[in-house]
Structures are given as C-alpha cells and as structure tokens.
Amino acid sequence: MGGGGLRRLWPALFLLYGFPFQGAERQPSRLVAPLSLPATVKIRVLTLFQPRSVWLHARKQPAPLQLAGQAITLRPGAAYRLEQAADGLILWQGAQRLAAGKSLTVAADDVDVEVIGRKTRLRRHFCGALAIAARQGRLQLVVTQSLEAVVASVVNAELPSEAPLEAGKALAVAARSYMAGHLGRHAGDGADFCDSTHCQLFLGEQWMRQGATGEASGKLSRLGQAAAEQTAGEALRATDGALYPTYFAACCGGRTTTPEEAFGNGTAPHTGGGVGCEWCKGSRFYAWTRQVERRALAKALLPDAAATDDLRIEVAGRSPDGCVTSVSVISGARRMVLPNRQFRHLAGQRLGWNLAPSSRYVIESQGETLILRGRGFGHHVGLCLAGAMAQARAGRDYRAILAHYFPKAVCAPEKSLKPAPRSGASWGALAERERATPPPPSQGRRP
Ligand SMILES: [Zn+2]
Ligand SMILES: [Zn+2]
Structure with a gap:
C-alpha cells in the first residue's frame, strides 16, 4: 500500500481496480484481533494479469509436479505451457498434451512462472x-x-532498495501486524492477500519484466531480508498482547487517520487516533496541486450534463479528520452527490488516475479551471512510508518510528508479553473471543 513499488505499478493497477485503494476501502476488516502470528500466508500472485496461460520452467533441476493426482516432472531447458480450458487445466510440452485436470501443485522454489502477453x-x-x-x-x-x-x-x-534499514524494519513490523489482522481478504480466491497495492505489493524472490517501455528485473534485496530477520516475530500489539490490525500508506501528507475515517467500515477496533507527521514533507506527494477543466471534469462525472454556465463541482462532505467523503456536481437545476470513492474512480477513468492521489483535498474554482489542492498519497492510515524513511535518515530507529505512528501500541515478539486482566468490550475482550476458537492444529492461523 504505497512506497516505491506503488510508483512502479500503479498504472497497471488502475486498469484492474480503478483507483488503487478503492478495493481496500470496500473490504471489511476482521472484527477480532488475533493473538498469534500466522505461520504461513497465502498470496494470490499475478493478480493484475489474470492470465489464461502461463509457462513453467524448471530452474536447475528436474521439477516434480502434481496435476490432478498425476505426477509429472518438468525438465530444465524445456518449456511447458499450462493453459486454462473448459474443464480445468491442460499442460502442454510443444504440441504434446501431457496431462489435464482441475489443479496443479508444485514446489515454487523449483520453477519460474512466465506470462507472455502481446506486449x-x-x-x-x-x-x-x-x-x-x-x-x-x-x-x-x-x-x-x-x-x-x-x-x-x-x-x-x-520501499526502494536504497531506503534506510530502520524504515525497512518499521515496515516489516507493520506488514506483519497488517497480515495477522487481515487474513482471508481474498478468501474467495483461496488466498489471504493479493500481490497488488490493493492489499500490499509482493513480487516474490525474483522478477523480470519486458514490456513496450523496456526491461526491468530485480530480486529480493538485502533490505527486505535484513528487515525481516532483524525484527523476526515482532508485531504491534496492545498491552494485553492482542495484535493491532494496522495499515501502511505511501505518504500521509501531514497527518494520519484511522481506518474508520478512511474506509468508513467501522468494523476494526482502531489503533488510536491519527497523528501529526511532518516527516514526509520532502515527498512530492506531501502537498500536491492538480488542474482540470471544469467542463471536462463534469463530463467525466455526468456524461449527459448540459453545458450550462452554472456548472459547479464542490466538496459536499468531509470526515472529522478532513478526508473528502462526497463531491457534488451541480448542472443547471440538477444536483448529484457522488461518494468520494466514485468521484475519484470516474474522474480517474476518464481524465487520468493522477487527478486526486488521496482523499484529503480542496477544490478551488478559477474561471473555467478547477484546482485541486491536496495532501498525501493513499489512504493516510497507519505507518507513513515517506515519513518512516525520513525519520530513519534522521537517525531514529524502527521502534521510535513505530511509536510515533502507533502511540498506543507496543512493538514486541509474542513470547515477551504476559496477558493482562481484561474488562469490557475492549481489545482484550475481542482477543478473548479469538482465544475461544483455537486454530486447527495443522495450521498456524484461524480457519
Ligand atoms: Zn488484495
Ligand atoms: Zn507522513
């Protein structure tokens, strides 16, 4: 949900999701705060590409796989194509059909997965x-x-690979807490999370992309590995040990907000109020200005709007934290109020997704031009990645960074906490309910 990866991927993301956080806003958070970190996580990968076929390449050694109970070994140097068919999957080697079935499993370490599109x-x-x-x-x-x-x-x-380690460690703790608190976001796809900014960016161990705009490649950096290793098992917790189901975003633009404010679902016990953040001042998204022709925007929002002179587009509603909740379009006698999410989606679809990078903005009118002035990039909730990088560069360690954005949380490994006595419908009570439904023994997480 933000950072350097977001800069790389957001044009592709828009094609699928519209505005990047639209999906996130739709998703309800889990009601109950778990106590334990999951041992494993399921990620739906290549989500944006939704391929109809993929190529599988054995890396250095023969790679055994299972396709509908049938054992097949992929040989290094040979290319295998797995395609979607009416009755499931078909595995091809050249023109030879090797096997067919509903599902395929393979040790991911043994293979590379390749998607070949038109460009x-x-x-x-x-x-x-x-x-x-x-x-x-x-x-x-x-x-x-x-x-x-x-x-x-x-x-x-x-994060960019040159980001300071302490910022990486702060994100590692926040990401661990985020995942523990939001398992099963893509339960309908048989996964916990997707690999796009809808949930959080995930590129695997190694990746390569060739496209119309050139070639790019990368592999798991020293930053990611060191950040995970040096904070292994640490998560944000309430003093009674319950995990904070937290979030992170690219740039808060001066103040973070709560999930309730940003997403409006109100189902997650929030992790404290918003906090001030001047650390992200150096980000190009800290304060942004965009211009758009009034009529062009009206046309994008209301395709059949009459070209009247009293065409107005105004912020209609704002949350207590200053995020826009609705926008009104007034054309002659007609007035339409759009939820902010829909406003950003329609405007983005027709005029470019960069028009409103966040929900905290004002609309000013200058003749035929509308000027949007806003702050931040993303949903403003939780850890501000631009701020975390600036704090780390100023010499603050990851615990100090996390304490700034999550003043009510402690950053700790599971073992070090002793559950405190609980009362009322607090995090503690929610955690108690969680404890009453233990995970199945075969998995380290809730069903
Ligand atoms: Zn997702
Ligand atoms: Zn910030």
Whole structure:
C-alpha cells in the first residue's frame, strides 16, 4: 500500500481496480484481533494479469509436479505451457498434451512462472508452494509462504532498495501486524492477500519484466531480508498482547487517520487516533496541486450534463479528520452527490488516475479551471512510508518510528508479553473471543 513499488505499478493497477485503494476501502476488516502470528500466508500472485496461460520452467533441476493426482516432472531447458480450458487445466510440452485436470501443485522454489502477453513478458520466482487452478476463464495462482518470507518480499517491493534499514524494519513490523489482522481478504480466491497495492505489493524472490517501455528485473534485496530477520516475530500489539490490525500508506501528507475515517467500515477496533507527521514533507506527494477543466471534469462525472454556465463541482462532505467523503456536481437545476470513492474512480477513468492521489483535498474554482489542492498519497492510515524513511535518515530507529505512528501500541515478539486482566468490550475482550476458537492444529492461523 504505497512506497516505491506503488510508483512502479500503479498504472497497471488502475486498469484492474480503478483507483488503487478503492478495493481496500470496500473490504471489511476482521472484527477480532488475533493473538498469534500466522505461520504461513497465502498470496494470490499475478493478480493484475489474470492470465489464461502461463509457462513453467524448471530452474536447475528436474521439477516434480502434481496435476490432478498425476505426477509429472518438468525438465530444465524445456518449456511447458499450462493453459486454462473448459474443464480445468491442460499442460502442454510443444504440441504434446501431457496431462489435464482441475489443479496443479508444485514446489515454487523449483520453477519460474512466465506470462507472455502481446506486449509484455513477465517472469517470477517464488518460494514455498505454488497451486494453480482455473477459475472464471482465468488461471488463479496462489503461493503459500512462511510469514517471514512474505514480510521480506513486501518490504522489498514497497520501499526502494536504497531506503534506510530502520524504515525497512518499521515496515516489516507493520506488514506483519497488517497480515495477522487481515487474513482471508481474498478468501474467495483461496488466498489471504493479493500481490497488488490493493492489499500490499509482493513480487516474490525474483522478477523480470519486458514490456513496450523496456526491461526491468530485480530480486529480493538485502533490505527486505535484513528487515525481516532483524525484527523476526515482532508485531504491534496492545498491552494485553492482542495484535493491532494496522495499515501502511505511501505518504500521509501531514497527518494520519484511522481506518474508520478512511474506509468508513467501522468494523476494526482502531489503533488510536491519527497523528501529526511532518516527516514526509520532502515527498512530492506531501502537498500536491492538480488542474482540470471544469467542463471536462463534469463530463467525466455526468456524461449527459448540459453545458450550462452554472456548472459547479464542490466538496459536499468531509470526515472529522478532513478526508473528502462526497463531491457534488451541480448542472443547471440538477444536483448529484457522488461518494468520494466514485468521484475519484470516474474522474480517474476518464481524465487520468493522477487527478486526486488521496482523499484529503480542496477544490478551488478559477474561471473555467478547477484546482485541486491536496495532501498525501493513499489512504493516510497507519505507518507513513515517506515519513518512516525520513525519520530513519534522521537517525531514529524502527521502534521510535513505530511509536510515533502507533502511540498506543507496543512493538514486541509474542513470547515477551504476559496477558493482562481484561474488562469490557475492549481489545482484550475481542482477543478473548479469538482465544475461544483455537486454530486447527495443522495450521498456524484461524480457519
Ligand atoms: Zn488484495
Ligand atoms: Zn507522513
């Protein structure tokens, strides 16, 4: 949900989700704060690409896989194509059909996965286990990895590789807490999270992309690995040990906000109020200005709007924290109020997604031009990544950074906390309910 990775991927993301945080805002948070960190996490990968077929390449050694109970070994140097078909999956080697079935499983370490589009070629390598199934005419790829491996990959994807280590460590703790508190966001896809900024960026261990705009490649950086290792098992917790289901975003623009304010779902016990942050002042998203022709914006929002002179577009509602909740379009006698999410989606779709990078903005009118002045990038909730990097550069360690954004939380490994006596419908009571439904023994997390 932010950072350098976001800069790289957001044009592609918009194609699928519209505005990047639209999906996140739709998703309700878990009601109950878990006590334990999950041992493994399931990530749906290549979500943005929704491929109909993928190529599988054995890396250095023969790679055994299972396709509908049939054992097949992929040989290094040979190319295998897995395609979605009416009745499931078909595995091809050249023109030879090797096997067919509903689902395929393989050790992710053994293979590279490649997607070849008309203009793009994308290759990824993951660790853990990879399962592929066909769903609604597309392939659905889900990797199951240890939580720590996912944390390292998320830090690597969300922050630039030159980011200071202490910022990486702060994100590692926040990402671990975020995942523990939001498992099953993509339960309908058989996964906990997707690999885009809708949940959090995840590129795996190694990646390569060839497209119309050139070539790029990368692998898990020292930053991601060191950040995960040096904070292993640490998460944000209430004093009674319950995990904070926290968030992180690219740039708060001066003040963070609560999930209730940003997403409006009100289902997650929030992690304290918003906090001031001047640390992200150096970010180009700290304060932004965008210009748009009034009529062009009205046309984007109301395609059949009459070209009247009294066409007005104004902020109609604002949350107590200053985030825009609704925008009104007034054309002649007609007045339409759009939720802010819809406003950003319609305007972004037709005029470019960069028009309103966050929900904290004002609209000014100057003749035929509307000027949007705003602060921040993303949803403003939780850890501000631009601020965390600036704090780390100023010599603050990850605990000090986290204490700034989460003043009511403690950053601690599970073992070091002793549950305190609980009362009322607090985090403690919620955690108690969680404890009453223990996870199945085969998994380190709730069903
Ligand atoms: Zn997602
Ligand atoms: Zn900030």
